[in-house]
Amino acid sequence: MLAPKRTKHRKAHKGRIHGLAKGGDDLNFGTFGLKALAPERITARQIEAARRVITRHIKRAGRVWIRIFPDVPVSQKPAEVRMGSGKGSPEFWACRVKPGRIMFELDGVPEDIARRAFELGSAKLPIATKFISRATRGA
Template identity: 40%
Template sequence: MLLQPKRMKYRKYQKNIQDKKKGNTYEFTFGEYGIKAVDNGYLPARTLEAIRQALNKKLKKAGKLWVCVFPDIPRSEKPAEVRMGKGKGAVGFWVAQIPAGQILFELNTNSPELASQAHKIVSKMIDLPVRLIKKEETL
């Protein structure tokens, strides 16, 4: 099931609602390895769920996965072949804002090969540049 908030103050927002950076996801909290975003961007909930499923399939019982981002920004879209005007479209999907340097996923596994394979999976599925980091190197 796709991630989305249970309640929102308003149904629809303008695109620039969250210019502030969330400061709690730049350091490790759970895992040994992390997949960190190098550039700014947005990550849709559908992509986030696909990456989570692929990583869980790859890790199996050899590791544990934590998702450190949550899609809490609504994006509206108008239906196909609808003329301009008549107000803003309905909420179509949810995205998570990703600032540069934010840790997206945390992994806890004993093998560095498995962590590098997980990094390859994420880098293929996401359009942001990402890198693999270990707990002792927090850059």
């Protein structure tokens, strides 16, 4: 699974995800893309599950680019622990995704296969997504 090699701080605040994506909202590598329509934290496990489904459906024919990276540590306190006594330990890594962000890109396969692959991949993600291509980029 994806995780940073090292970070400046071990624990992070939860934060809020406001506004639209400032960057990463255009197709840079592939012909087709999967765009986020809602703000949400996406975990490394969810990214990996979506990647596996997409690559399995295209039968490893094309090329897949992952445009998001889980760099935020999410901490949790153990079950049945009393309030207080500090912040919990980091449990998993997540990525803050804003609306408009391209999460995955795909190239080297026909549009119908790419569309179906992204439908299967978006089922593994906790947010609403949209299929985009170079032809419908302006829309």
